[in-house]
Amino acid sequence: MLSIKNLHASIEDKEILKGFTLDINPGEVHAIMGPNGSGKSTLASVLAGKEDYEVSAGEVLFEGNDILELDPHERAGEGIFLAFQYPVEIPGVSMVNFLRTSLNSIREYRGEEPVSAGAFLKLMKEKKEIVELDQQLTKRSVNVGFSGGEKKRNEIFQMAMLEPKLAILDETDSGLDIDALRIVSEAVNKLRNENNSFLVITHYQRLLTYIVPDVVHVMVDGRIVKSGGKELALELEEKGYDWIKAEVV
Amino acid sequence: MSENSIIPIAELSEDEKIIHEVTADNQYKYGFVTDIESDKAPKGLNEDIIRLISSKKNEPAFMLEYRLKAFHHWQKMKTPKWAHIQYPPIDFQDIHYYAAPKQKPKLESLDEVDPELLKTFEKLGIPLEEQKVLSGVAVDAVVDSVSIKTTYKEKLAEKGIIFCSFSEAIQDHPELVKKYMGSVIPYRDNFYAALNAAVFTDGSFVYIPKGVRCPMELSTYFRINESNTGQFERTLIVAEEGSYVSYLEGCTAPMRDENQLHAAVVELVAMDDAEIKYSTVQNWYPGDFETGKGGIYNFVTKRGICKGKRSKISWTQVETGSAITWKYPSVILQGDNSEGEFYSVAVTNGFQQADTGTKMVHIGKNTRSIIISKGISAGRSNNSYRGLVKMMKGAHNARNFSQCDSLLIGDTCGAHTFPYIEVGNPTGQIEHEATTSKIGEDQIFYCNQRGIDEEAAIGLIVNGYAKEVLNQLPMEFAVEAQKLLSISLEGSVG
Numbered sequence: 125m126l127s128i129k130n131l132h133a134s135i136e137d138k139e140i141l142k143g144f145t146l147d148i149n150p151g152e153v154h155a156i157m158g159p160n161g162s163g164k165s166t167l168a169s170v171l172a173g174k175e176d177y178e179v180s181a182g183e184v185l186f187e188g189n190d191i192l193e194l195d196p197h198e199r200a201g202e203g204i205f206l207a208f209q210y211p212v213e214i215p216g217v218s219m220v221n222f223l224r225t226s227l228n229s230i231r232e233y234r235g236e237e238p239v240s241a242g243a244f245l246k247l248m249k250e251k252k253e254i255v256e257l258d259q260q261l262t263k264r265s266v267n268v269g270f271s272g273g274e275k276k277r278n279e280i281f282q283m284a285m286l287e288p289k290l291a292i293l294d295e296t297d298s299g300l301d302i303d304a305l306r307i308v309s310e311a312v313n314k315l316r317n318e319n320n321s322f323l324v325i326t327h328y329q330r331l332l333t334y335i336v337p338d339v340v341h342v343m344v345d346g347r348i349v350k351s352g353g354k355e356l357a358l359e360l361e362e363k364g365y366d367w368i369k370a371e372v373v
Numbered sequence: 374m375s376e377n378s379i380i381p382i383a384e385l386s387e388d389e390k391i392i393h394e395v396t397a398d399n400q401y402k403y404g405f406v407t408d409i410e411s412d413k414a415p416k417g418l419n420e421d422i423i424r425l426i427s428s429k430k431n432e433p434a435f436m437l438e439y440r441l442k443a444f445h446h447w448q449k450m451k452t453p454k455w456a457h458i459q460y461p462p463i464d465f466q467d468i469h470y471y472a473a474p475k476q477k478p479k480l481e482s483l484d485e486v487d488p489e490l491l492k493t494f495e496k497l498g499i500p501l502e503e504q505k506v507l508s509g510v511a512v513d514a515v516v517d518s519v520s521i522k523t524t525y526k527e528k529l530a531e532k533g534i535i536f537c538s539f540s541e542a543i544q545d546h547p548e549l550v551k552k553y554m555g556s557v558i559p560y561r562d563n564f565y566a567a568l569n570a571a572v573f574t575d576g577s578f579v580y581i582p583k584g585v586r587c588p589m590e591l592s593t594y595f596r597i598n599e600s601n602t603g604q605f606e607r608t609l610i611v612a613e614e615g616s617y618v619s620y621l622e623g624c625t626a627p628m629r630d631e632n633q634l635h636a637a638v639v640e641l642v643a644m645d646d647a648e649i650k651y652s653t654v655q656n657w658y659p660g661d662f663e664t665g666k667g668g669i670y671n672f673v674t675k676r677g678i679c680k681g682k683r684s685k686i687s688w689t690q691v692e693t694g695s696a697i698t699w700k701y702p703s704v705i706l707q708g709d710n711s712e713g714e715f716y717s718v719a720v721t722n723g724f725q726q727a728d729t730g731t732k733m734v735h736i737g738k739n740t741r742s743i744i745i746s747k748g749i750s751a752g753r754s755n756n757s758y759r760g761l762v763k764m765m766k767g768a769h770n771a772r773n774f775s776q777c778d779s780l781l782i783g784d785t786c787g788a789h790t791f792p793y794i795e796v797g798n799p800t801g802q803i804e805h806e807a808t809t810s811k812i813g814e815d816q817i818f819y820c821n822q823r824g825i826d827e828e829a830a831i832g833l834i835v836n837g838y839a840k841e842v843l844n845q846l847p848m849e850f851a852v853e854a855q856k857l858l859s860i861s862l863e864g865s866v867g
Contacts, residue, residue: 172822175814196821205822212819216837222823225833230824265837282823 125150125321126171126290131182133170140166142346144182148290151318155332156325157357158343159365164325165209167343168294171323172206173199186290201233203289207279207296214266219278222266223248223285230286251284255311273304280311287315292323297331309334329361342368414471420444423571426471430540430574433547443560443570450564456728457757457789458697460632460670468603468634470572525589535580536591539607542578549580553611557640557678557705565636565672565699569605573638576606581616581647590847592621603634610640612647614681619650621850632660632696634670641677643684645708649677650687652846653702654854657694659861662752665724668696675702676732679711679740687714688731689845691854693861696725701759703732706740706771713742716842718854720835720861721754721786730760730791735771735801744775747839750786751862757789764801772802779809780838782831782862832859 126148133141140163148154158164170177171184173196184192191199214222228238239247248262255277267275276296283291293312297305312322312335324335332340332354340356341348342365350356350368360368414425423444427437452463529536535546543550560570577593593608612618635657641649660668671694677686688702704713715731733742742762750756762773779788790807812834820830836843836855843851 172818174818195826196818197824197826200822200824208819208822212813212815214816214819214834214837216840217833222820222833225825225829226820226823229826229829233824286823 125152125187126323127183127185128171129183129185131167131170131184132180133166133177134180135166135177139180140177140346141170141182144343144347146341146348148321148323150289150321151316152339153316153322153324153335153337155335155337155340155357156323156343156348157327157329157340157360159369160327162343163346164327164343165294166346168206168209168292168323168325171199171292172196172204197229198233200286200288201230205283205286205288205291207276207283207291207293209294209296209298211267211270211275211279213268215268217266219262219264219266220248223262223282226282227285247285251281254284254314255281256307257281272299273301276300276308277304277311280308284311284315288320290321290323291315292325294325295327296324297326297328305331306334329357332357344369413469416469417466418444418468418470418572422470426572426574429471430543432543435547435551436543439555439560440571443567444572446561447564447567447571450567452564456699456759457755457791458699458726458728460697460726463632463634463670465568470603470605471574529587529589532585532588533582534585534587535578537578539573539576539578539609542609546578546580549611550578550609553609553640553642554607555640557642557676558638558674563674566638566674569607569636569638569674572603573605573607576608576637578608579610579618579620581610581612581618583613584615585613586616587618590619590621592623594623603636605635606637608637608639609642610649610651611642612644612649612684614644615646616644617648619652619847621652621654621847623654623656623850623853632668632670634672635695636672637674639673639675639702641686643677643679643681643686643711645681646683647681648685648687651675651677651689651702652850653688653690653692654846654850654857655690655692655694655698656857658696659694659723659725660696662723665696665753668725669694670697671695671699672697673700675700676705677703677713678705679708679713679737681711682708682737683710684708685712685714687712687716687845689714689716689842690718690729691839691842691846691857692717692719692727692729693857695727698725698727698729700729701731703734704742705734705736706742706768707736708740709737710739711737712740714845715742715744715746715760716845717746718749718839718842718858719747719756719758720749720751720858721756722750722752722861723754724752725754727755728757728759730758732761732763733773735762735764735768735773738767738769738771740768740771742771742773744773744777745841746775746777747842748777748779748788749782749835749838749858749862750779750788751782753785755787755789757791759791759793761793761795762803763795764798764803766797768798768801770800770802771798773804775803775805777805777807778838779807780835781809781811828859831862835859835862 128144128146131141131144156164179192183190186202224244231238257277270278296308337354340352340354342350414422423440427440526536558566560567579591581587610620643649657669657671660666679686686704692698702715706713713733719727719729721727731744744760746758748756748758758777764771777790781788788809792805794803816834817827817830820833835858843854846854
């Protein structure tokens with residue numbers, strides 16, 4: 125599904141990713157943990173194609189194709205979804221309109237017909253239930269006036285609507301209370317299947333008790349320094365990141 | 374940035390050049406010219422030309438007198454300089470003041486309209502055959518200076534509604550024209566209003582009798598076709614006691630290298646409990662995107678008077694075209710408890726300049742007004758809001774709410790706000806809110822990540838921003854206006 129080799133990326137001449145390598149197979153859930161400033165969110169942004177970052181070396185293959193040359197909307201069309209750490213507000217644009225534009229843009233990219241209004245509304249109703257989203261929320265402007273928890277649930281809702289092949293969850297657990305965390309995690313678990321993959325970026329272990337990963341990676345200073353099973357997350361929780369840092373040095 | 378000197382392409386940054394290349398073909402899709410014979414007066418303005426116009430239109434004596442009075446007054450006036458716009462002086466002697474498509478003097482049916490003209494309107498998406506016309510919209514089509522065809526006239530006449538060209542109104546309803554023409558905007562009002570009064574050739578006339586709700590949207594579609602001509606139309610709408618009318622106007626023009634002058638006058642009169650909704654989608658040719666060459670100079674005077682108690686006048690405008698826009702649709706709130714509204718979206722891109730806003734003059738008691746203005750600037754354009762809220766001594770408990778927002782795209786455009794407030798009554802209440810924002814990179818990226826490309830993302834964001842105003846438009850127009858906003862901003866980001 126996703127194959128990243130020796131990726132180097134910088135912002136304003138400061139190198140953040142320093143030889144990052146990772147392989148994710150279809151159906152797998154990978155977690156990336158790491159201390160603040162280790163480059164986790166940069167990785168998410170670079171994969172999604174944010175322009176501020178410059179890739180100086182390495183390659184990113186998605187289903188065998190180099191995606192570094194693709195525009196962000198083309199990457200979305202290919203099936204990459206990013207659940208934002210800080211979802212953006214767009215005043216005056218209703219969630220319904222936004223999502224319909226989004227879904228149809230992606231379908232158009234794939235050479236598919238747009239969905240009819242009826243089918244779209246039905247799909248939306250179905251998916252809203254998965255994330256237990258307030259029915260009224262989709263009538264409001266994109267993320268405007270949403271609480272922190274609503275914004276995160278809204279990201280997962282969009283993911284459910286768009287059914288990406290690869291979903292990157294960038295600290296989706298930050299700022300969530302325990303109930304919202306459960307809802308978000310359950311939604312992700314429902315959407316998991318053998319054909320899609322998840323890259324879960326998190327700072328804390330607690331999300332991973334709900335979304336059980338196949339592989340846990342520890343990222344320090346722009347690259348993966350240790351990988352293991354789900355028990356690695358627990359070990360990190362117990363010993364903190366200093367232990368890893370010490371081991372690496 | 375407020376300087377708007379023209380910068381040659383060669384001096385643009387690499388990024389900007391790419392934008393220009395990519396967007397070279399996106400431009401103005403109404404820029405074609407129709408090949409029809411036209412009957413043109415020689416260039417220049419003098420008494421003879423005015424007499425010629427008046428006689429071509431077979432006008433009664435009072436009209437010629439009015440025109441000549443206006444002309445003599447205009448000769449003593451100077452072009453207004455206070456607006457935040459820059460342009461070379463206009464040579465008023467280098468313009469044709471009368472141009473009409475050649476056709477039979479009186480049209481009995483659509484078959485007699487020049488097929489080329491019908492094709493023009495088809496191309497513009499405005500079929501004139503009544504069965505094809507958008508249901509519920511009656512259309513008056515004006516090319517250059519002459520009304521070509523008014524649809525649904527007979528059906529409206531059953532209710533006593535008069536909807537016809539201004540020239541016909543002069544012939545058929547001279548008493549109404551005499552009574553109301555110039556009553557809201559006298560020819561002395563300003564330079565362009567005086568010019569219009571002297572040389573106007575056509576426009577629309579609407580009269581809604583007492584107690585009648587006009588059953589369909591009335592619409593005028595203005596088209597400039599000829600070169601070197603000015604278009605000077607005049608619209609007058611009178612809504613008698615307890616009546617209602619919603620009126621729409623749309624405008625386009627061919628792409629030409631020279632600037633063309635459009636100086637219209639629109640007067641609205643609302644009696645007791647009457648309501649007039651006036652919507653405009655202005656899409657005159659904006660000039661060349663890369664050089665700023667050509668484009669329409671749009672100097673328009675629009676004003677309505679809420680003469681009666683509890684009357685209401687609402688202006689909604691979506692301004693995307695013209696090289697220069699100079700217009701301030703205003704309301705005089707004379708009747709007690711009357712209401713005035715102004716909803717505006719003005720988009721400028723390329724080298725466009727807009728100075729637009731409104732005047733709300735509160736005279737009567739408990740009068741209310743709302744001003745919602747959304748300016749969107751991109752490219753090297755300049756966009757100004759200019760507004761006056763005036764509460765006279767007798768305007769007890771008058772209220773106004775104004776909101777003026779500016780949205781900037783890129784860093785080479787300018788947005789300016791010039792609000793004026795004069796309050797002569799201590800019970801008046803005025804609220805003014807203003808914001809300036811830049812379209813966020815993060816908003817665009819968020820859309821991109823959801824599969825929406827850059828152009829579509831900007832269209833989406835801008836339409837969201839302008840929603841309050843677009844919501845005021847009748848359905849068919851709202852859809853068109855939304856598309857127009859997106860198209861106008863194509864190529865505005867890097």
